Amino acid sequence: MDIGKDKLLWMYERMRLIREFEERLHADFAAGKIPGFVHLYAGEEAVAVGVCATLRDEDFITSTHRGHGHCIAKGVDVKAMMAEIYGRAGGACKGKGGSMHIADVDKGMLGANGIVGGGPPLACGAGLTAKVKGTDQVTVCFFGDGASNQGTTAEGMNLAGIWKLPVVFVCENNRYAETTSPDYSVSGRDIAARARGFGMPSVAVDGQDVLAMYEATREAVARARRGDGPSFIEAQTYRYYGHFEGDTIQYRTKAEEEFYRSRDCLERFRKTVLGQGLAREAELDAIDRRAKDAIEEAVRFAEQSPLPAPAQTLTDVYVSFPESQLWPFQTVTV
């Protein structure tokens, strides 16, 4: 394995941070502290982290409604993320976007997305920017098994193919689009095979194995950087919680959940690196403790961050626009 120890520990640290972040949200949502829709990434950490471990800061990703893991893997600050999900002024999007639209363009994170299939065309656009400007930036497009059926996904893959865009399509097949499995919704059942129809290399990878994800993505990213065009990776993974928090999950069996939990990406990583003597247990335990502390600190930051002032509703709609027209026809203010 030609992965340096620093990178290995970084992968573990990011996966643990995502897990702690999501477990904390799961508890805080149940306690009524979090408003709105929250879609948790727990279980799928190896996908975001294995992929983003191959990227540079200046590379781009597009995301999904289940975007917290992508954010953390791409380096978005967890304090700003937590404050965003709490709807606070100190949030990554000033409280305007929330969990489902969390973003940090400065970090190359082009937004969680409330529209299934919203991302692939955007990823093509980011790839086009790199191509036109002549940079070697790469864009990774994360989307789910549900989005694999959307027209925008097929259209995006086609565009990336004909223009040889530096885009890596990563389909996170977590077995369920809401309650519906690709066994029902995906004609032909083989998502990775679809990409080959667009003339791009495509592989299905064990998405619970961060090292396998890293290897597969490294090759795809290198190809994109060389200017050889897009690739496709189907990451076969599983979400531990419901579609959103509050989902009572009456569509899958306990046995199935236990099977996937037995293949947990964090446990597997520990076993592998400890077994091969690539890291010491104490090092991994220290990372676990630091992740817990970081999430504690993020929650403190969020709770102490003020609510946005109501007038902030009217800012950030445009770069420039007549202020009086941000609330037209109003003659009375309350």
Add this chain to the structure above:
Amino acid sequence: MADRQLSYREAINEALRLEMRRDPTVILMGEDVTGASQSADPAHLDAWGGVLGVTKGLVHEFGRERVRDTPITESAFVGAGVGAAATGLRPVVELMFIGFMGVCLDQITNQAAKMRYMFGGKARIPLVIRTMIGAGFRAAAQHSDSMYSTFVHFPGLKVVAPATPADAKGLLAASIRDDDPVIFCEHKLLYDVKGPVPEGEWVVPLGRADVKRAGKDVTVVAMSRMVSTALEAADQLAKDGLAAEVIDLRTLSPLDEDAVLASIRKTGRLVVVDEDNPRCSVAADIATLAATRALEYLNAPVQLVTAPHTPVPFSPALEDFYVPTPQRVVAAVHAAMK
């Protein structure tokens, strides 16, 4: 009115059930309208019944052939609804949130809305698109739009936005029986609201507004959830000695112009409450109606109480500022009384 109380959610579910019993060509389709269609395990049947449970139970009576889960492919299944409607079914398609119209707008505006006209009247599109609207759910910008005005703008579409459980039941029945495409807008904050709903056959004709509260001093026109906002305001205004007449449009296209005009002629003052964005809105449309057809009756400028010209913000602190409140309606009425 009946004594039986149902929630808005239950009333919609009952209308679907009764119309599906009445007409075997009525089918229902959308994302997880039953759920877990991959599973033969009876424990998984009807896992969701719609994301907020509105279609729960229907699959038990009508089966998965007529209550059909779709992939998350709005263009395909909304468009399939248009094609099925043109060829002999009477589909009710669920577009989960109205903001998702962006994914499938061509099938609605270029196909469903224009077919009859383009074909010289030789097509009928008896399609209902049920869709959730409204802010206040902390669901952020892409899941909270009202946006019905977009569809009102398109010739060929009818648009309905009920405010009460009884109207939801009766208007949905009328929408399903109607031979034109209907966008049926359900406000997600109304689903748990209860009200009297007649049992059995109950049809409220499209295109007729309803006076939800009679009054002589000022006309307050509203739709969907804003009707209850207007009624709350009317209660407060009554304490100030002002009798507001609250008109619930119920159908946004066609519009019951006569009901609005008759009330303006009576009161001489008009306030419109609309949760949608204000530009080219239903509120602006009502103001235009008043300006073109009843200006001589108006004793004061028309007041519009709407959302701002912004997307819906996530933070509760911002969203509560975004959605029109009874206080803002009261202030607008006082301004209209000057």
